[in-house]
Amino acid sequence: MNILAPVRRDRVLTELPQCLRKEAALHVHKGFHPRVTCACQEHRTGTVGRFKISKVIVVGDLSVGKTCLINRFCKDTFDKNYKATIGVDFEMERFEVLGVPFSLQLWDTAGQERFKCIASTYYRGAQAIIIVFNLNDVASLEHTKQWLADALKENDPSGVLLFLVGSKKDLSTPAQYMLMEKDALKVAQEMKAEYWAVSSLTGENVREFFFRVTALTFEANVLAELEKSGSRRIGDVVRINSDDSNLYLTASKKKPMCCP
Numbered sequence: 001m002n003i004l005a006p007v008r009r010d011r012v013l014t015e016l017p018q019c020l021r022k023e024a025a026l027h028v029h030k031g032f033h034p035r036v037t038c039a040c041q042e043h044r045t046g047t048v049g050r051f052k053i054s055k056v057i058v059v060g061d062l063s064v065g066k067t068c069l070i071n072r073f074c075k076d077t078f079d080k081n082y083k084a085t086i087g088v089d090f091e092m093e094r095f096e097v098l099g100v101p102f103s104l105q106l107w108d109t110a111g112q113e114r115f116k117c118i119a120s121t122y123y124r125g126a127q128a129i130i131i132v133f134n135l136n137d138v139a140s141l142e143h144t145k146q147w148l149a150d151a152l153k154e155n156d157p158s159g160v161l162l163f164l165v166g167s168k169k170d171l172s173t174p175a176q177y178m179l180m181e182k183d184a185l186k187v188a189q190e191m192k193a194e195y196w197a198v199s200s201l202t203g204e205n206v207r208e209f210f211f212r213v214t215a216l217t218f219e220a221n222v223l224a225e226l227e228k229s230g231s232r233r234i235g236d237v238v239r240i241n242s243d244d245s246n247l248y249l250t251a252s253k254k255k256p257m258c259c260p
């Protein structure tokens, strides 16, 4: 018996959402990996779609807008008053990707130094790490490297997808934004993270960004399931965070067995 309500219509993904900037993208393929599409059509996604919940952690300096980002996506609300996150908080979001149910647990962590040690105990087991900085505060961009290092202490760097997100885009002039974006793209490339710029106030890019996180996390999960179930023999190599400058989620060039 299915006791869960159907997934909201605006949480259904039938296509791979595209990256924001090709220079700093986890991959630039137009669609889902053919093996993922095929596995979904044939209901061969293993634990993905049944009990699996993917953990996503959101880290970054205090007041960069982590809570607002999550609230804009999950609740479509925006609070202009700052209330520090104490320790952690989380939201569950249910999606349907290529017909397969898929859930994300979005962990909002505290940026304030005094709450950081509580928050860091929740970093473990993340499948995606979202590192947020304020597009109007260059120091917060510099600090992203330390946030990433701390988050990776608790996670396997080769098995996690990274996203670098510039927040509060509404507060930058186009000229200021261009300057900041140049630096941010460099940092994202160094980290092997996908770059996004958003505004939780206006909602710009928020939905696109979370859909991209969902789609790429789903894709990585299904590829990992296929590998685990022995499909590796047909030659697919799944590697997240390879050394390729623009293709961190890779697969071999061998033809998939089923769909083209």
Ligand SMILES: Nc1nc2c(ncn2[C@@H]2O[C@H](COP(=O)(O)OP(=O)(O)OP(=O)(O)O)[C@@H](O)[C@H]2O)c(=O)[nH]1
Residues within 6 Å of the ligand: 060, 061, 062, 063, 064, 065, 066, 067, 068, 069, 079, 080, 081, 082, 083, 084, 085, 086, 109, 110, 111, 112, 167, 168, 169, 170, 171, 198, 199, 200, 201, 202
């Ligand atoms: N103009 C503008 N303000 C924003 C935006 N996002 C967040 N803010 C404001 O920035 C302040 C901090 O936002 P939060 O989301 O609470 O920041 P946080 O990163 O969760 O902070 P900590 O919980 O301390 O780590 C609040 O006053 C928000 O209203 C945005 O996109 N545009």
